[in-house]
Amino acid sequence: MPSSMKWRVPVVLAAIGLSAWFAFPLSQRINLGLDLQGGMHLILRVDASAVKEDVRDRDVTGVALEIIRNRVDQFGVREPLIQRQGSEHILVQLPGVTDRDRALKLIGQTALLEFKLVADNPRLVERALKGEAPQGFELRADEDGSPLLLDTEGALTGAILSDAWVEPGELGLPDVNFRLNRDGARAFAQLTGANINRRLAIVLDGTVQSAPVIQSRIADSGRITGRFTREQANDLAIVLRAGALPAPIRVEEERTVGPSLGRDSIRAGLAATAIGASLVVVFMVLYYHLAGAVAVLALALNLLIILGSLGYLHATLTLPGIAGMILTLGMAVDANVLIYERIREELKAGRPLSSAIAAGYDKAFSAIFDSNVTTVIAAAFLYWFGTGPIRGFATTLTAGIIASMFTAVFVTRVVFDILLGLGRLNRLSMAKLIGETRIDFVGKRRLCYVLSALVIGIGIAAFIQRGPQRYGIDFAGGLLQEYRVDHPVTADAMRATLRKVGLGEAVIQEFGSPTEWLIRTADDTDADVERTIALTREALYADLAGTAPPELVRMERVGPVVGKILREKAWWAIAWSMVGILLYVAFRFRHVDFGLAGGIALLHDVVVAAGMLCLMQRPIDLIIVAGLLTIAGFSINDTIVIYDRVRENLRAARKVDLGQIINLSVNQMFSRTLLTSLTVIVEVLALYFFGGEVLRDFALCLLVGFISGVYSTVYIASALVITWRRAFKPS
Structure with a gap:
């Protein structure tokens, strides 16, 4: 047994122990994303232009963030996320909160509390009713709709409060009591003491809540009465304690996920993971026998390390994150396939088993390393441009790739060395489905160029023909509502229902089954959004309520500005990831033509996948861009494996024609190209059929991209090197 086992075995055991420590118990170590547990995701813009000029030099967004944080903390949300994004945007995530109306009011309400004296002069009131309010006065209506003329000179604001709480008032209705701070008590005492028997209006965000008569000097506390529910009174007390926002807040992006959709997503994600992993396990054991069982052991450790990494990083597990985990399981097996096929070649060449295993690992390492680096490059750009769930996908994908390098290259080698050292491994049998091939791949390159150009042309035409409809709500902006009803509904019936309330132009789509429907409209202003939500609810409750009312399981809203920014960032992320991969491949293989050929091939796969989605009328959104970047990272993997063999064969036969070398290399790697792609495609098929409707378009994108x-x-990447050299290096 090699002496290095003295440190290699402890490293493996330490990895297992640390991963288990950080991963379990899962409920305490790993947080679920909003798409799995339900909740709200908001991007807020602080409208600093509405602030008075004399205070515009203050950090208005920073003040607003702290006030919103105080409100949310007092609201009782478990583990909220509140972060500043840029100079005027704030990200707010509220896990478990699905009462959007209450949450939006709590967060977005300015909560400017003012105390203003009511003018008693009937002449002034009469002038104000004619639109001639004197300077220093404003006309308002009281809680009963009667006109009140308020004196704005010397008004006090909610800054004088030190506390606010709810207590039962008259007729059992809740009132909001408040206590004054030291400076506030002095100012309030002066105001009330000098105006006994006059009315004092209590105004909140421009609305008069009450206007009681001052009966005595008040210097410590007061009470706000109104027609509040208990919930409204509690929320008002919260915003008064937290303070008024320094500027109006605009909602530019909103995503609300109901708890039932979260539960469905968890079940679908677990089912897809279990089925996909089971199929890969069965394949590996049947095809590679004992070596396959070792790969399965590494696969289990790979999953444990991913969970441990998420726990250590305090990362959030999202539905796309589960998809990333499923994909990395297939990619982890790819490395084992490359190693085992190399071992098979060494055994065929007559090497002893121990030497064949050592040579297999050594010769496969460069291809495994290069292919994984390209995937990590794509994941890095995905994390850079993505938000929320998409970053969760990039995190799990990166963690899985790094874990697969460790388990496939290091852990399985330790297992084989232990078995060899104990004398328990004398032979390594493997099945073989595909024998040696002698296909002239290079000779068919012109036909394949024409075929690819035709497919890409059709895809581009579909992309152009779809126009703005090619983009999902993430990029186009607007409002998306997903409703679930308790009985099947036809598209005609759904459209007729919406037409009754003036929403006949809405885009509707059956989502998985005739009991779930997506309703998409182009609303962008707050007023339009609230109106459409109310009309949709009214129409569906009136016409489609069965034994249970229709359920709003998901709501997404993206403003046109945010949609444009996300769209631009998405295309830049795709472009930069391709440039990064191209430069890395060119650097590793010391030839620009290899890098350009590989880059064109992966661009080919991304365009084919995007074009096919447009042809099938599927929208391109954030998660589809995540799929396209995954295709970019994975597509180059098999190309790198073949390039690695071309490089090896060029060293061994320097005088042989490059076309013959490429044909030989592609034929040598053809079976493992199919096997490595098969394991990942199996995982994607499990994701497509069992991962739920939310991930179906994502899985379809990956399926098309991986097959492409x-x-x-085998037909484009290597052949392009020949075409390039004959075009630019005729000698």
């Missing part, structure tokens, strides 16, 4: 990747690897 197999084709481009």
